[in-house]
Amino acid sequence: MRLSDLTILGQWLGTERIAFFGKAGAYYANTTLETTDTTLAVPTTRVQQSRGNLTFGAGIQWYAWRGLAIRGEGQHFMKVGGGSIGDSDYNVYTLSLLYKF
Numbered sequence: 001m002r003l004s005d006l007t008i009l010g011q012w013l014g015t016e017r018i019a020f021f022g023k024a025g026a027y028y029a030n031t032t033l034e035t036t037d038t039t040l041a042v043p044t045t046r047v048q049q050s051r052g053n054l055t056f057g058a059g060i061q062w063y064a065w066r067g068l069a070i071r072g073e074g075q076h077f078m079k080v081g082g083g084s085i086g087d088s089d090y091n092v093y094t095l096s097l098l099y100k101f
Contacts, residue, residue, distance in 0.1 A: 003029040003077070005055050019061045023075070028052040031081050053078045067100035 007025030014020055028050065035045040059073025072095050079087040 001029060001031045001080070003027055003080070005075075005077075007055065007057070011061070017063045019063070020058070021061060021073075022056070022058045024054070024056045026052055027055045027077055027080075029077075029080050049081065051079070051081065053080070061098070069098040069100075071096050071098050 005025055005027035007023040009021055009023040011019050011021040029052070030048065030050045033047045037044045055075060055077045057073055057075030059071060061069050061071040063069045073093070075092045075094075077090040077092070080090055081087050
């Protein structure tokens with residue numbers, strides 16, 4: 001699966017060093033499903049589908065030192081897949097380092 005998203009982020013300062021944020025937007029995904037015949041050990045069926053839908057998320061950011069921050073967030077992708085592959089919702093959790101120049 002390959003997925004790209006475009007979101008807008010709003011941030012609210014909780015204290016001098018902690019900020020909360022929320023984001024919302026849309027994604028576009030390309031999903032591939034291969035089924036394999038176990039007797040031949042080769043892919044026998046390949047289904048590829050593309051779809052776009054909504055995404056949203058939230059997180060917290062802690063400013064550790066001057067321009068350096070640690071950010072944790074969760075993001076939800078609605079109904080990835082579709083058609084014969086099936087719809088699935090995905091949650092993605094990330095922990096990242098942010099440096100402002």
